[in-house]
Amino acid sequence: xxxxxxxxxxxxxxxxxxxxxxxxxxxxxxxxxxxxxxxxxxxxxxxxxxxxxxxxxxxxxxxxxxxxxxxxxxxxxxxxxxxxxxxxxxxxxxxxxxxxxxxxxxxxxxxxxxxxxxxxxxxxxxxxxxxxxxxxxxxxxxxxxxxxxxxxxxxxxxxxxxxxxxxxxxxxxxxxxxxxxxxxxxxxxxxxxxxxxxxxxxxxxxxxxxxxxxxxxxxxxxxxxxxxxxxxxxxxxxxxxxxxxxxxxxxxxxxxxxxxxxxxxxxxxxxxxxxxxxxxxxxxxxxxxxxxxxxxxxxxxxxxxxxxxxxxxxxxxxxxxxxxxxxxxxxxxxxxxxxxxxxxxxxxxxxxxxxxxxxxxxxxxxxxxxxxxxxxxxxxxxxxxxxxxxxxxxxxxxxxxxxxxxxx
Numbered sequence: 580x581x582x583x584x585x586x587x588x589x590x591x592x593x594x595x596x597x598x599x600x601x602x603x604x605x606x607x608x609x610x611x612x613x614x615x616x617x618x619x620x621x622x623x624x625x626x627x628x629x630x631x632x633x634x635x636x637x638x639x640x641x642x643x644x645x646x647x648x649x650x651x652x653x654x655x656x657x658x659x660x661x662x663x664x665x666x667x668x669x670x671x672x673x674x675x676x677x678x679x680x681x682x683x684x685x686x687x688x689x690x691x692x693x694x695x696x697x698x699x700x701x702x703x704x705x706x707x708x709x710x711x712x713x714x715x716x717x718x719x720x721x722x723x724x725x726x727x728x729x730x731x732x733x734x735x736x737x738x739x740x741x742x743x744x745x746x747x748x749x750x751x752x753x754x755x756x757x758x759x760x761x762x763x764x765x766x767x768x769x770x771x772x773x774x775x776x777x778x779x780x781x782x783x784x785x786x787x788x789x790x791x792x793x794x795x796x797x798x799x800x801x802x803x804x805x806x807x808x809x810x811x812x813x814x815x816x817x818x819x820x821x822x823x824x825x826x827x828x829x830x831x832x833x834x835x836x837x838x839x840x841x842x843x844x845x846x847x848x849x850x851x852x853x854x855x856x857x858x859x860x861x862x863x864x865x866x867x868x869x870x871x872x873x874x875x876x877x878x879x880x881x882x883x884x885x886x887x888x889x890x891x892x893x894x895x896x897x898x899x900x901x902x903x904x905x906x907x908x909x910x911x912x913x914x915x916x917x918x919x920x921x922x923x924x925x926x927x928x929x930x931x932x933x934x935x936x937x938x939x940x941x942x943x944x945x946x947x948x949x950x951x952x953x954x955x956x957x958x959x960x961x962x963x964x965x966x967x968x969x970x971x972x973x974x975x976x977x978x979x980x981x982x983x984x985x986x987x
Contacts, residue, residue: 587763588898592890595897597679598755598800599744602640604675606743610735621658621666629705632658632665636701637694640674640747640799641934646833660712660841664849665705667837671827672697676747677799681823684803688872689820696824696860704852712844748908750932754801756905761805781865784818785858789825793854794834797826807877816873817861824857835929840981912957925961925973928983930954935982942976949973959985 620631636646646667654663673694682690730738797805806819829850838846864873930936936954939961943952948968954961963973977984 584763587759589890591759591898591901592894593683594680594755594759594800594803595901596894597683598676599897599901600676600679602676602743602747603739604638604743606739606741606747609742610730610739621653621662624659624661624709626702626706628659628662629665629702629709632662632705633669633698633701636666636668636670637673637697638675638678639670640676641670646670646934654840659709660845661705661709663841664708664845664852665701668704668828668849668852669697669701671833672700672799672824674799677803677827680800680803684807685819685877686873686875688868689816689823692820692860692864693823696820696856699860700824700852700856703856704849707848707852708845712842712848744904745908745911746933748905749912750934752905752908754798757801759801759804761808763808781815781817781862782858784815785821785861788814788818788821789854789858792822792826793829793850794831795826797822797830799823799827802826810874810877815861815865816868816870817863817865819873820864821857821861824860825853828853923963923970925963925970925977926985926987927954927959927961927977928985930956930959930982932956938980939977939982942980943973946972946976 621628639646650658650663650667650670653666654660658666678690678694681693792802802823806814806822809822810816810819834846834850837849841849927939930939933956936956939954940952943949943961943963946968949963949965951964952961953964961973961977974984
């Protein structure tokens, strides 16, 4: 038990200070950077709009499911197809929280490589879509002429904290914990030389990682401890980068939604951009860069508990605060799920985070006759209150958002 708990606590102490800072920055980005500012820059079918989409997506802490409704909203507001794909590729690979956590656990070289790969793969995918998959639609004019009522500064501050330390923890807290647990299991269960036999075949390492990570749901931050644990078992730094890039950027649910919203050709370009880019950069790391750049930081992160001075107090305090916030966030979700009842419910497949929830609630609230909407992620349901609203219009709206309505 001590062999299992020790690496789990060490990783938690290493990550939580940077996670808390990342969650705060994420809330600031959401509340103080209006969407209209960057939506206006994404409407043209050129390299500039693709570049803007990639640069704006890299710091946003959206997962591969949460980015789907956000990208769909940008598309409706006038973003070009290429810019939309660029945003879809760059956003889930990174985020301010994951970049900071990567630096703390995997070191500065990995923290530099992740956003760099996200930028280049997003540019490649967006430009390819503009060239080969933009013949169906060539963009549309921005339709959201009216801005929502401006919040007060104090309201924005409160919503910043709510988004960073409640909504985000509800979204990815579970996946961070799962990643830490898997990393601890790998540390004690996988033989020390498990990947050593494959060290002479980096490409085979990467293909094995792709096979398992591409269809699975991995968040950008939750994949960090898994990559670190696998590297300690002999996984090459390049293959670890493939896990960090392809795991968060793809999953089966996202693939199905992208195919429905943007088409099969766009989906193929999206996948090829991520996979080819991740493998190419992984091979470059394994063959062109010193492995010491990447392995040293990982070994140091796992051996901090061996230092005489022990764990710094601020790391321990950050871990305690993180655990308290995580428990509080899920208690709030549970209580909210138990409060109130609505007149009619609709089952929806494909919602996985609070971004999905917010987009569905916002769209359904605008339907004539609807007075209140409550979406429960755990149940996969939208509860509608109102008078004389059209069930068909609600179902059509759900499908337009890229989700699946399930008849009962």
